[in-house]
Amino acid sequence: MLDIILAEILVAAIITFFVGRKLAAIIAMAVSILPLIALLDWASLYGFNIIHLGIEKSISIPIAGVSLNLAITPLGWFFALMIIPLFPAIMLFSYSFYKKNDGFYPFMLLALLSSIGIIMAKDMLTFFLFWEMMSWSSFLLVYRSRDKEAVMSYFIFSSLSAFLIFLGILIIYQQNASLLLSSINIESNAYGVVAIISLIAGFAIKSVLMPLHAWAPYVYSKSDEPFVAFLAGGLSKLGYYGMFLILFILAGAKVLETYFTNLSPNYILAVFGALSAFIATLIAFMQDDMRKLLAYSSIGQLGYIAIGFGIGTPLAVSGALFQAFNHAFFKAVLFLAAGAVAYRTGKWKISELGGVGYRMPFTFMATLFAIFTLAAIPITSGFAAKWLLYESAIDAKYIFVAPIMLIAGVGAFLYSFRILYGVFLGENRYPNIKEAPKSMVAAMFILVMPLLIFLIFPGYMLDMMHDALISGNIATLNHNAFVIETSLASYNTIAVIVALMIALIPAILIYKTRKHRVVDFMDNYLAGELPELYDNKISMHAASRFYKPIEEIIGPYFEPGTMSYYMAIYRGLKAISDAVRKIYTGKAGDYAIYVTLFLLIIMGWFIWM
């Protein structure tokens, strides 16, 4: 059965090249549901027996003489739960998003195939092959944006990430002469450490950890939204899948600890995560382009996962995995919402948007719920994840990481309000746009569904990652469906929900007993001024350069931006290339001298050496 599923995805990828827009979307949607069914079937392995179709657990695909062998692992299954459900929703969304079928569906299906391959890879050859497949299929999706910075930065950074991972794989292969992931143990000598660090760096590029994130704002803000929803939601999780694999399943964290006796490098990973969360949040709320803002917010939220992996205690890692799960869904919803707004108004800049929420209530509701989860409002699952991370930071006494992490959490309110106010509320500058098409709204609400489930039962999430944690030999927290206990304190969602119900009674009482009259937009206090005198052209939009006061204070610190450092390196390379080109002077005489010189040198070398 599994081979049929994979074959179908490949065939669909090829068919959707030649088929019309609508049909391609339907095929893509149908095919992307298959792996979801497989996931549900494998759930019975890990304690959630939902359906029993007996889909094989492993498969090996012959290609060019060698065979790629895939098998489901607890960790793979958990990460698949984050990434695979995104695809049907994105296909449903793009059913009405695209005017003509110019190559979106085939490469998305290839990306789906390669993400399944990465998650189920049994040996490093398969892992690396599907990793490269993922990078070029996503590159071709970025390539559609026709923007120079996005295309070049994405291609260069993904090849850099691929080479770093390849270096790590090579060194590990040299140490224990086998590619099988199960039979690897990394010796804690200099080579082993270099391998682990290069692997983590390679994965960090794809999961936009701060110093290596330079490509993200360009790519997120230029390529089209449905793909970016997957890029931000799913692809960054593959980076963290790799990191978890190296750090915990292959016991990389232990190797690093034993090697660096005094300063544990995990702390550095946590510090990078914290900086990434903090700086990205500060930059995020200064952006005017909605997609750039969401890009930096995604970098910030992903920093939390790096903190969790950096601290490494069971509390921290389960918090990080929970945050990864939430981030996959709420970031996908936010980008899809941005896509829906752009689809209707054709604009991305917050200064040009405003009041879209009045005319697009469903998109606004989906964004509102996603933002609540992003900003970790207590009863949402976002809070449970962040709570675990904060607990672990305090438990591990990381006094530098904890405050920065908390401030980044509060900073999340700032840019989330900027999106809500700047785009959806405020002055209704688009009074006659219609709600996004049904398929788009349906896609957004499908992605919001999982967040709802874990809103009430965070305990289920801990059950789902139970086996994954054990495979990474990390202890699990004692919890039931509602209450999570840790050594420091406990968090009981039912208590919060019941208390909320009680607390809502007075509010509803006041709201219901006194009648109220809804007033139209122009009937607003404008210090007595009459809009009719200015024939209703008073601009009431206060959202462009919204945080100007602190922008002037914080702005200068982030002025150059990390991309300028990379550009400096690129210019350096170009200078060297100029020097190198000088060798080819263009005159045949010089070339003849080169040949004879070469002859003399190697003859001398042979005879005298």
Place this chain on the structure above:
Amino acid sequence: MDVSAIMIKSAVVIAYAFIGTFIGLLFLGVGRKIVARVHNRVGPPFYQGFIDVAKLLSKKTNISHGWIFDLALLFSISGILLAFAFLPVGGIKLLSTDGDAFLVLYLLAIPALGFALGAGASGNPNAGIGVMRALVMMLSYELPFVITMIALMIYYDTTSIARIVELQSVNGISSWAIFIPPFMLAAAVADMALQGMLMEQPFDIPVAPHEIASGPMVEFGGKYLGTLMLYKAISIVVETTLFVDFFLGGGVIMHGGIVANIANFIVWFVLIFIVFTLSLLINTAFPRFRIEQAFTFYWKYEAILATVALIWVYWMVI
């Protein structure tokens, strides 16, 4: 957790909610009286808070700007009551064993976000600017407050406020956190942060009546403004109790039966009144800061002091 225990617990929570609102409104009136006295004025009667809320709730017409605008009303009351339910009040652990300091910190954010949405939906530019200032204020005073909170947590090795209160009241007043050297500094920093939280004079930038026509509250009238007044009242109690729980042992001086509870309640009440008056006196002494000054004040001076306290505690603990 059998049903009867839940019933008792929710009854206690509801009772304390009423007590909290009552004390809050009392503080509003008394607060204005204290400020008036400082201005050498007679000042309104102490029950002025009750009258204002009654007048607002009995308004005939209430203007609203759509369902998002009404969200502000729902969020504000429920958020602050929820936060109050998760705080140990005078030694009585309402629900604080089920949640911890981070939960309360984020519960305090719900009303702020509710206002922001309501003000945003009203579409008034003054409201937008007001909300921007409120969020920037939140960002700025959260940093020192969070650092002092972490210092406390590291020192007592727990994040649940109930535990902190227990550990502080081990042997009565002498074991309060404020008497431990680093926490004196931390208490001072937290008090300035409290000034920002309560939106008292030097930091009432978001609701500045002269510059931006009372900021987010521009379009709120009638029952909406009434709810906001209730929120303001309860938030005074909640934020001062938070400060008291962290640094003044939650007002717990005796352990034991009903008598101890009453004594603790009175001590708690006196303590929050002292803290509130302190912030009022600072209120009368200062003109309103600009938002940049407030931001740099918190992120430069306060943050440094707080980090010094944190490192000092960390050095003591390891």
Place this chain on the structure above:
Amino acid sequence: MHPVLLIAIPLLVAFIIPLFKKYGPSIALGALALNTGISIALFSVVYSTGTVHEIIAGFAPPIGIFLAVDSLSALLAMIINLFALINFMAIGKASEYKFSMLYLLAVAGSTGIVITGDIFNMFVFFEITAVASYALVASRKDKKSMEGAIKYMILGSLGSIFILIGIALIYSQLKSLNIYDIASRISTMDAKIKWASVAMLLTGIGVEAEIFPLNGWVPDAYQGASGGVASLLSFGPSKAAIYAIARIMLVIFPLQKVYYLVLTIGVITLLIGELAALKQENVKRMLAYSSIGQMGLITIAIAMGMNEKNAILAIFFLMVSHASSKASLFLLSDSSGMGSAATKYTGIVSVLGIVGMPPFAGFWGKWYLLMAAINGNMLWVIVLIFFSGIVEAAYFARYLHRYYGNEESFSRLTKYSMAVLATMSLIFGLLPLIYEMGLKTLFGMGGV
């Protein structure tokens, strides 16, 4: 069907064409098709039985001409003829009979180099291909192609002289021209003369194989040549020359010292090639520099082939991937961009193939090469390969961005033949053909 047919048919037909001037191209096409058929048959024979030895004109090896077709040469022969056929279709019937004559000569020459077992015979075929490619480069008759052809001729002839001297030195000592015979008796040669002959041979063939100091002619020749000729050069003569180096290195002089030298030369060529391409604006020159880089990569693979079995596999895959991608890119470079679906497909697929993305042969090439490198634990070689990989990614990304979507002027046949050339790398990347071929013993006697 005797392997010598592969050489005989194109030579014979090349000299018949002047008689039927009008039908020249179509006759050439027929000859090429025939040749491809034979080479595929030869490939399947070698695939099943292993190396094939044939003698011509009845004389025993030390005296008679002797053909040794082993796994790599069978593969190369097939590639050269198959790609030549598609390339000729891509160039289309417009070229007159003189062009098809030269084309056939070049194909015959490069196939000859690949399958011959006799040094002098290899030299003769070198001369044939060299002369044919000088004329082909000059076929466009404009200033740029003239200049390129002249430079190519000067360096090519210099190279041939050195090859001749090298062979003469060997013959003077061992009195035999058969490669395997020489290989078995090489140790009896006087050391100084031996090293001299190695240096001479290496330099001579190196000129044709675009190794670093000797490839001065490459940028101008490729820029001057028309798209079709450039792509012929990229898979024909240069592949044959690199094969010749492999044969000399691994069969005649399997010595450690030579191994280090060729490795360093390979790395330098790779770096110079890639870096030079980064700043290059003109497409053809950029692709030429990138070919130099790829040649460097193959030289590294050959240098490691001495004691790493993986490296041999890497040579196979790299040769195929470079041949197919570069050929299609050069054909594409004739016009200003990738307009229609077919050209877009070709451009993207060939770039992905060269950079070494999974389903294409280039990925396996890089994988086995680096596996071999790590076995010989040469970390610095790996790091440099990665560095050049990133530089390559940079300029190909810029290439893809700049040339996407502009209009282009290709006939339907050219577009589809380009696409087929590019897909070759995909086909060889998927089918296990090369892997099995790679496992067979290379170079018959005395090979690894």
Place this chain on the structure above:
Amino acid sequence: MKAIELLGKGEEMNGRAYVKIDKSELEEAIKTLKENGYNHFVMLSCIDWLDDGEFELVYHLWSYEEREHVMLSVRVARDGESMPSMHELFPQIETYEREIHEMYGIKFEGNPRLTPFFLEGWRDMPPMRKDFDSRKFTKDVFGNISTIEEEEDEGI
């Protein structure tokens, strides 16, 4: 007085130079004064001489060096004679001219903004003119707006 020497005419009136000028020489006069230190344009005022049927426009300038005030007086006929606009010389003249246009009805050619200034929805003749009877106007307009008495039967 320096201004009188400069313009060659006019007499000194309780400490200020008072110069009568014809409409055509006005621009010339202001330019010469401006170059010689009178760079502060104080105001432009207008007097309605109803009986001799003329408006008198007075341009007041002040010089900081000599600390002297000069008044250039121009006579314009009441029946809608127009005046050249001087706003190129001093930008604020534009607003003064706009006000005088609204209040007296004198047209200033070249003034870009002769739109309604203080009075919104005013459809009567320019109110500052002497022949405008403000008292009668008030009685007509505000007089007949009836007060809204409480009808007795409603009762409180």
Place this chain on the structure above:
Amino acid sequence: MRYEEWSGIARKASKRSLWMVHFCTGCGAIEMPPVMTSRYDMERFGIASMATPRQADVLLITGYLTVKTLKRVVQVYEQMQSPKYVIALGSCTMNGGMYWDSYNTIKRLDKYIPVDIYVAGCMPRPEGIMNAFLKLMKLIDEGKARGWERYKKYYERYKKNQEMAFNFVKKEEKEEEKNEGD
């Protein structure tokens, strides 16, 4: 919604907590500081000044009103939430004061918006203003401060008066001529 059904507490509460929005149209504004500060301290009676009409109950007009200002005052009055009261200070609001014959000041505020209390004086002293507030509180208590209901009941007439003032309409008949005219 009859006034009597209105419960006693609500009336007591609104009496003791009058929130005032202060439209300083003329020279009366200078009288307000002494009322607010320690000498007279209006906060004793729960009177506080608010920034927006939405939050206010009492509209305080402190001076003459030109037609242009009247437009803004009407807008602010309509934005206030009922029950709302108007206190007009100074003689200019009663009969135009010293501007009785000016062409663009309105003569009697009562014709355009319902005024509950007039305070005579060419700017009344703070005691006068305090008395006005106390009188207003007494009126509210007895349920006589019903200006906002009158506005609602005679809305069209108020609107017509306002229109006539805004467009400086001379006579009713002139209006008919105007209709046939254009």
